Every structure is written in structure tokens, then in C-alpha cells.
Amino acid sequence: MDIFLEALSTAMTPMAIASIGLGALIGLIFGSIPGLTFTVALALALPISFSMDAVPAIGLLLGTYIGGMTGGSVSAILLGIPGTPSAAATVLDGHPMTKQGNASIALGTAVITSVFGGIFSLVVMIVSVDLVSRVAISFGPAEIFALVLFGLSTICGLCGGSLIKGLISGALGLMIMTIGIDTIDGVQRMTFGSVNMLQGVNLLVAMIGLFAVPFIIEAFAVKSSTPEKSQRISRVKAELPSLRMLSKNLWLMIKCSVMGTGIGAIPGTGGAIASFLAYDHAKRFSKKPESFGKGNVEGVVAPETANNAVTGGTLIPLLSLGIPGDPATAIVLAGLMIHGITPGPALFMNHAGEVYSMYVSVVLAYLWVLGLQLMGIRLFVHVLKIPRELLAVGVLVLCAIGAYSIRNSVFDIYAMGAIGVMAYGLVSFRVPITPIILGMVLGPTLENEFRTAMMLSAGDPAIFYTSPTALIFFTLALLVIGLQALSELKARKPIKKEVEVSDA
Amino acid sequence: MxxxxxxxxxxxxxxxxxxxxxxxxxxxxxxxxxxxxxxxxxxxxxxxxxxxxxxxxxxxxxxxxxxxxxxxxxxxxxDAMDEDSTSRWGAMVLVAIEISAYGFLLQKIGFLIATPILILFVLVIHLRLRSWKTILGMTLGMTLGCWLFFEKLLGIYLANGSWFNIG
Structure with missing residues (x-):
């Protein structure tokens, strides 16, 4: 209890509250602008957090994450363009509501249900993280290696349409992280004699390059134009839904929260899957399924509750096992590690206070989101009117500031540019870039734990297959990869059939 | 392709x-x-x-x-994306040049001079913007806004020039 009270006082300092609010504002703005996702916001917020203490810094990142997840609904409802993939399902009924003149109530409903989903998942997270950590505390190097390998297998869920390309992307991420001084033997690897390369490729520089630079290039290449839509939304505000409407949809909100939290806890899934499943569920069990897609408020309630419930769900494997489930939580993980907090089984033993502060920060972030959305919706509407290419100019300067401020080195700006251009090239070749981040985040642990395990067993690989826990994780990893390969083969079958028909 | x-x-x-x-x-x-x-x-x-x-x-x-x-x-x-691939690859090369040039200028003339030069270049040359109100607003607003927020408010060090430095 003492630790909790101390954490509460740390999280309630003016600096911490302001950082969470700043994060929520940045997240809401970035999340509400199509193409400028909250992952970019997180990558840019990370360098700002350097100069802060651990709790305000984490609060800033969590605020950005939560604000971004909620902000996606603004453009989805007003413009019919989801600000984030998680808000894609909200477009289906949210935008028709705008066309019917019910934009204000759609926005208000989205905010309230988002907060409900988020707080619900937080409660589940608080219970689960400690339980999972207690189980995981007995893990040795072999088990951790197997666990990280399982974490890497979630690349399959992030690989888009092609498993091979996803694996290639993951391998590239792992390769990038081997550059620099080897942490076990102190040997230089692929540094080519450059002093700048001794520390390897900085994770933050890579994240800014991978997520923000492709956005800048795309915004400069394809200029935006949405003036007629801006006219329609210029007088909008967020209006709170009635208690009657909320109580009518309470059971739906609870079901979607459970769904979102569960899906979020599975690494490699994310808000988009949760929101579409929740939308489908709401439509299937609705009394008026035919009204879905035509402005049914349940079509806003279900996806918005579910995608925000994902936030708590994704933090369960992140905090208890150190496995990020999506690119956004990978950046949160990097932020935690920068401030000396290493998520994983020993988190509660070493940093119980910071973990409790995180719980308080999540609640505060949702309160900020609620206040900002209800009071400041007109600001976001104005932001939506700014052409994307002008926003990209601002992002370009912020990226350079972010990369430079990490080590006060211009080399990092060049590295960011090079990685960003490489990422854009890969995207052009339809190679997903999220697995690169997963490889970069988990790569060093994977290598170190494998080498430590082999040292402990004097080179005997039996250490891996005699541990039941390790075997479970290896099996799960194989299962995930196998299922993805199977689904790709199934997806290819229609082409085969077509060929046979043609031949006949 | x-x-x-x-x-x-x-x-x-x-x-x-x-x-x-x-x-x-x-x-x-x-x-x-x-x-x-x-x-x-x-x-x-x-x-x-x-x-x-x-x-x-x-x-x-x-x-x-x-x-x-x-x-x-x-x-x-x-590929549908192929239709405007020239502009995409062109933008990619230009952004690479802009980032490299910005890095070089930051080191030599510092944040407060390098940033307006970069923004002016991007707006006028790259994006071919002709509204002087927007150009001036963006250039001065971004430079001073970032300088005040990062350097003065958050205490994050922004590059000073090695050739000359105005703060």
C-alpha cells in the first residue's frame, strides 16, 4: 500500500500531469490526421522524454499512445478517413452519422466508449500483469530465449499479405541490431572502423526513420485536397451521449471491452482486428442489423470500445514478459528501457513504484483525452484542414530535432535519413516495416540469452529441449508460423482453381 | 512494373x-x-x-x-502505385537530399539559421508553394516555435553552428 501511495504522489505531480496531458494532446492530433499515425507521434515524443524523470516520461508516452488510439475516430467520423487503422471500423457508421448531421453525438459517443474500454482494460491489466510476472520470474536463459523467439513469431501477425516478406523484414531488423560492439565479448561488428558506429544503430533514430520519414516522402509525393469536406465539419463539437443510450449499450460495451483486451494481449494483433471483430459482433447480435452501415450508433460504440480496450491488453505481455505486441508498444518499451525500467518477469521486484505510477498515468491519460476531446474538438477540426504536405514539413524538422537530441550528433540525422529512405524503398516493394522494429527490439535479448544458455550448458543444446516451458514457447512459435503459412496457402487456392478451370 | x-x-x-x-x-x-x-x-x-x-x-x-x-x-x-512512381522516387531522392543538407547546415550554421533555410527550400523549391503568407508563417513559426519549446522550455540542446552561432 505504501508503494502505491508513493506512486500515486509521483504520478500526481504537476510535471507528470502536464506531461500526460501533452502526450494526450500530441496523440490526439497525430491520431486524428490520416497518414500521420500515433506511432509517428510516439517516435517523435521519445526524444522529448529524455530530459524528464522516469514517471513523467512514461506518462508522456502512455498519453501519446492512448490519445492517438482515441484520436483516430475524429477523422473517421468527420471525414470518413480513419486516422489510424484501429478506427477503420468506426468509419462504417460514424461517417454516415456525420452525413445525417449527427457528428457531434457520434464524436461524444466515441470518446465516452473509448474511455470505458480503456479503463476496463486497465483493470484487467492490473490483475493480469502481476500474475503473469509471478509465473515468468522462474525463467532462465533458455526459457527467455524461447519466449523471445515466440515474441518474434508474432511477426506473422504483422507481415501483411506475405509471410516471407514479413520474415525478411524481421531478419533485417535482427541484422541491424548486431551492428556495433558485441555486449558479451566486446568485439566490434560491422562498424567499418567508424567511431559513430561503435554504439550500433540507435533504436530511437531507427524508429523515427522507419515511421516518420516514409510519411514525409509520401506527403510530398502525393499532395492532399479535402476542402469540401472541411466545410461540412467546420461547426462541429463533441456532445455527450445520454445516460439512457449508454445504459442501453452497456452490455455491448462490456462484451467489446473483453474482446479488445483479449485480442490486445495477443502480440501481433492490435486495434484494427479488435475493432472489426467487435463491429461484426455488434451487427450480428443487433436487433436492427440492416441499419448498420447507415449511421447506427452501435456501429460506433462497438469498435471504439474494443480498440481502446486493446491499449490495456497490449500492455499485459509488454510489462509482464517484455514482449511488445505492436509498433506503438515497441516504442513505449524503448522509452521504458531508456529510463532504466526493463519490462519482464522481474519488473515488479525492481520497479513496483514505477509500474503503479503507470497505472495511475493510464487513468489520467484517459481523463485528459476525455477533457481534450470534449473541449478541444474544434482545434482538431482545424488541424484536419491543414494540408498534409505542410504538416510533413513540420514533421521533417521535428524528426531532425528528435534524432539530433539523442546524442547531440549530426550522424544520427544522416542515419535517420538513410533508414527512412530504406524503409520507404521497402514499403514500395510491399515489405512491411513493423517486423524490423520487432527484430530490433527483441534481437539483443534473443542473442544474449541464447549465448548465455549455451555457456551455462557448456555447449549442450539439450538445455533448450529439456525445459518444458521452453518447449511450450517453441511449440507456440511453430504454431503461429504454421497457421500463417496455412492461411497464405488457403488464400492462394482460388488462383490454382482458376488455372485448372482455364486449362480445362 | x-x-x-x-x-x-x-x-x-x-x-x-x-x-x-x-x-x-x-x-x-x-x-x-x-x-x-x-x-x-x-x-x-x-x-x-x-x-x-x-x-x-x-x-x-x-x-x-x-x-x-x-x-x-x-x-x-x-501495380497501381506504379502510375505515379516517378513522383514518389523523385520525392524520396529530394527528401534524402534535404535531410542530409539539413544535418550538414545544423552542424555548420546552427538550428536558428539552418531551419528557416530548410523550410524555405522545401516550401518554395520542393512543394512549389507561392503563398508568401504561408511561407513566412511556416518558416518563422516553426523555427521560433521549436526553439522556444525545445531549447527554452524543455532544455533540449539544439545545434549551434561551428562556422557561426546566434544562440
């Missing part, structure tokens, strides 16, 4: 990269000492080999898919 031609080009490029990477790793990093010492070479080498293997797999799969698609439809699918 069809999607299969694009995948073939990607797989060949990645295979070449994997071969060069693996060769460099073997040539420059020492192996382990045995008896459980895996050594610093093992992981990068294995990863190079895995990347090579995946590239070959992508190459073979693309060839098989191309054969199937050609039999089914007569042609490969033309």
Missing part, C-alpha cells in the same frame, strides 16, 4: 545483400572459442544466411506465382 517483376528485383537485391553481409561477417568478426562459447560471429552470420535463404524462397515463389498468373490471366498485374 508488375508485382512479380518487383518481387523478383527485391529478391535478387536482398540475396546480393545477404551474400555481401555474410562474407563481411566471416571476414571481419572472429568465431567463438568452442565449449559453449558461441562467439560474436554466429548470430550475424546465421542471420545473413537466413536472409539469403528467404530471398531464394521469395524468388522461387514469385516465379511459381508468375507462371500460375500468366496461365490464368495471360499477364501479370500492373
Amino acid at each position: 508488375t508485382s512479380s517483376a518487383r518481387d523478383l528485383a527485391l529478391s535478387v537485391s536482398l540475396l546480393a545483400f545477404a551474400v555481401i553481409w555474410t562474407w563481411l561477417v566471416i571476414d571481419t568478426i572472429r568465431p567463438g572459442l568452442g565449449h559453449g562459447d558461441i562467439g560474436p560471429r554466429a548470430f550475424p552470420m546465421v542471420l545473413g544466411i537466413i536472409l539469403g535463404g528467404l530471398s531464394v524462397l521469395l524468388f522461387v515463389r514469385t516465379l511459381v506465382l508468375r507462371r500460375d498468373e500468366t496461365t490464368a490471366a495471360g499477364t501479370g498485374d500492373v
Whole structure:
């Protein structure tokens, strides 16, 4: 209890509250602008957090994450363009509501249900993280290696349409992280004699390059134009839904929260899957399924509750096992590690206070989101009117500031540019870039734990297959990869059939 | 470019990269000492080999898919993104130049002079913007806004020039 009270006082300092609010504002703005996702916001917020203490810094990142997840609904409802993939399902009924003149109530409903989903998942997270950590505390190097390998297998869920390309992307991420001084033997690897390369490729520089630079290039290449839509939304505000409407949809909100939290806890899934499943569920069990897609408020309630419930769900494997489930939580993980907090089984033993502060920060972030959305919706509407290419100019300067401020080195700006251009090239070749981040985040642990395990067993690989826990994780990893390969083969079958028909 | 031609080009490029990477790793990093010492070479080498293997797999799969698609439809699918690929690649090259030039200028003349130069260049030359109100607002607003927020409010050090420095 003492630790909790101390954490509460740390999280309630003016600096911490302001950082969470700043994060929520940045997240809401970035999340509400199509193409400028909250992952970019997180990558840019990370360098700002350097100069802060651990709790305000984490609060800033969590605020950005939560604000971004909620902000996606603004453009989805007003413009019919989801600000984030998680808000894609909200477009289906949210935008028709705008066309019917019910934009204000759609926005208000989205905010309230988002907060409900988020707080619900937080409660589940608080219970689960400690339980999972207690189980995981007995893990040795072999088990951790197997666990990280399982974490890497979630690349399959992030690989888009092609498993091979996803694996290639993951391998590239792992390769990038081997550059620099080897942490076990102190040997230089692929540094080519450059002093700048001794520390390897900085994770933050890579994240800014991978997520923000492709956005800048795309915004400069394809200029935006949405003036007629801006006219329609210029007088909008967020209006709170009635208690009657909320109580009518309470059971739906609870079901979607459970769904979102569960899906979020599975690494490699994310808000988009949760929101579409929740939308489908709401439509299937609705009394008026035919009204879905035509402005049914349940079509806003279900996806918005579910995608925000994902936030708590994704933090369960992140905090208890150190496995990020999506690119956004990978950046949160990097932020935690920068401030000396290493998520994983020993988190509660070493940093119980910071973990409790995180719980308080999540609640505060949702309160900020609620206040900002209800009071400041007109600001976001104005932001939506700014052409994307002008926003990209601002992002370009912020990226350079972010990369430079990490080590006060211009080399990092060049590295960011090079990685960003490489990422854009890969995207052009339809190679997903999220697995690169997963490889970069988990790569060093994977290598170190494998080498430590082999040292402990004097080179005997039996250490891996005699541990039941390790075997479970290896099996799960194989299962995930196998299922993805199977689904790709199934997806290819229609082409085969077509060929046979043609031949006949 | 069809999607299969694009995948073939990607797989060949990645295979070449994997071969060069693996060769460099073997040539420059020492192996382990045995008896459980895996050594610093093992992981990068294995990863190079895995990347090579995946590239070959992508190459073979693309060839098989191309054969199937050609039999089914007569042609490969033309990539929709290909239509404006020139502007995309052009933007990519320009952004690379802008980032490099900005890095160089930050080091030489500092944040407060380099930033308006970059913003002016991007707005006027790259985006061909002609509204002087927007150009001036963006240039001065971004430079002073970032300087006040990062340097003065958050205490984050922004680059000072080595040629000359105005703060």
C-alpha cells in the first residue's frame, strides 16, 4: 500500500500531469490526421522524454499512445478517413452519422466508449500483469530465449499479405541490431572502423526513420485536397451521449471491452482486428442489423470500445514478459528501457513504484483525452484542414530535432535519413516495416540469452529441449508460423482453381 | 512494373545483400572459442544466411506465382502505385537530399539559421508553394516555435553552428 501511495504522489505531480496531458494532446492530433499515425507521434515524443524523470516520461508516452488510439475516430467520423487503422471500423457508421448531421453525438459517443474500454482494460491489466510476472520470474536463459523467439513469431501477425516478406523484414531488423560492439565479448561488428558506429544503430533514430520519414516522402509525393469536406465539419463539437443510450449499450460495451483486451494481449494483433471483430459482433447480435452501415450508433460504440480496450491488453505481455505486441508498444518499451525500467518477469521486484505510477498515468491519460476531446474538438477540426504536405514539413524538422537530441550528433540525422529512405524503398516493394522494429527490439535479448544458455550448458543444446516451458514457447512459435503459412496457402487456392478451370 | 517483376528485383537485391553481409561477417568478426562459447560471429552470420535463404524462397515463389498468373490471366498485374512512381522516387531522392543538407547546415550554421533555410527550400523549391503568407508563417513559426519549446522550455540542446552561432 505504501508503494502505491508513493506512486500515486509521483504520478500526481504537476510535471507528470502536464506531461500526460501533452502526450494526450500530441496523440490526439497525430491520431486524428490520416497518414500521420500515433506511432509517428510516439517516435517523435521519445526524444522529448529524455530530459524528464522516469514517471513523467512514461506518462508522456502512455498519453501519446492512448490519445492517438482515441484520436483516430475524429477523422473517421468527420471525414470518413480513419486516422489510424484501429478506427477503420468506426468509419462504417460514424461517417454516415456525420452525413445525417449527427457528428457531434457520434464524436461524444466515441470518446465516452473509448474511455470505458480503456479503463476496463486497465483493470484487467492490473490483475493480469502481476500474475503473469509471478509465473515468468522462474525463467532462465533458455526459457527467455524461447519466449523471445515466440515474441518474434508474432511477426506473422504483422507481415501483411506475405509471410516471407514479413520474415525478411524481421531478419533485417535482427541484422541491424548486431551492428556495433558485441555486449558479451566486446568485439566490434560491422562498424567499418567508424567511431559513430561503435554504439550500433540507435533504436530511437531507427524508429523515427522507419515511421516518420516514409510519411514525409509520401506527403510530398502525393499532395492532399479535402476542402469540401472541411466545410461540412467546420461547426462541429463533441456532445455527450445520454445516460439512457449508454445504459442501453452497456452490455455491448462490456462484451467489446473483453474482446479488445483479449485480442490486445495477443502480440501481433492490435486495434484494427479488435475493432472489426467487435463491429461484426455488434451487427450480428443487433436487433436492427440492416441499419448498420447507415449511421447506427452501435456501429460506433462497438469498435471504439474494443480498440481502446486493446491499449490495456497490449500492455499485459509488454510489462509482464517484455514482449511488445505492436509498433506503438515497441516504442513505449524503448522509452521504458531508456529510463532504466526493463519490462519482464522481474519488473515488479525492481520497479513496483514505477509500474503503479503507470497505472495511475493510464487513468489520467484517459481523463485528459476525455477533457481534450470534449473541449478541444474544434482545434482538431482545424488541424484536419491543414494540408498534409505542410504538416510533413513540420514533421521533417521535428524528426531532425528528435534524432539530433539523442546524442547531440549530426550522424544520427544522416542515419535517420538513410533508414527512412530504406524503409520507404521497402514499403514500395510491399515489405512491411513493423517486423524490423520487432527484430530490433527483441534481437539483443534473443542473442544474449541464447549465448548465455549455451555457456551455462557448456555447449549442450539439450538445455533448450529439456525445459518444458521452453518447449511450450517453441511449440507456440511453430504454431503461429504454421497457421500463417496455412492461411497464405488457403488464400492462394482460388488462383490454382482458376488455372485448372482455364486449362480445362 | 508488375508485382512479380518487383518481387523478383527485391529478391535478387536482398540475396546480393545477404551474400555481401555474410562474407563481411566471416571476414571481419572472429568465431567463438568452442565449449559453449558461441562467439560474436554466429548470430550475424546465421542471420545473413537466413536472409539469403528467404530471398531464394521469395524468388522461387514469385516465379511459381508468375507462371500460375500468366496461365490464368495471360499477364501479370500492373501495380497501381506504379502510375505515379516517378513522383514518389523523385520525392524520396529530394527528401534524402534535404535531410542530409539539413544535418550538414545544423552542424555548420546552427538550428536558428539552418531551419528557416530548410523550410524555405522545401516550401518554395520542393512543394512549389507561392503563398508568401504561408511561407513566412511556416518558416518563422516553426523555427521560433521549436526553439522556444525545445531549447527554452524543455532544455533540449539544439545545434549551434561551428562556422557561426546566434544562440
